[in-house]
Amino acid sequence: MRVMIAVLLATASFLSPLSVLAGSSDVEATIKSVNVENLSLxxxxxxTYSLPEEFNFDGLxxxxxxxxxxTEIDGKRVVDDLEVVQ
Structure with missing residues (x-):
């Protein structure tokens, strides 16, 4: 039983750094410029943050x-969600 627990803990500690890479980050800031053609801000x-094609630029x-x-993908920051601060 101890061996089984040790193997599970070792596996969990080995895989835990991978979950950090897949995680999303957030930043609170002010928009400096918006580029609708290049889908970025x-x-x-x-x-610079890349935006998806279906992104709604109204009010930005x-x-x-x-x-x-x-989420950072291949060195690019890709926007998952955006919230305007009142």
């Missing part, structure tokens, strides 16, 4: 404060 943190403009939920 730049925040005041200086980083420079100076709007937002919370961006994103």
């Amino acid at each position: 730049v925040l005041d943190d200086g980083k 403009q420079s100076g709007v404060k937002v919370i961006v939920f994103y």
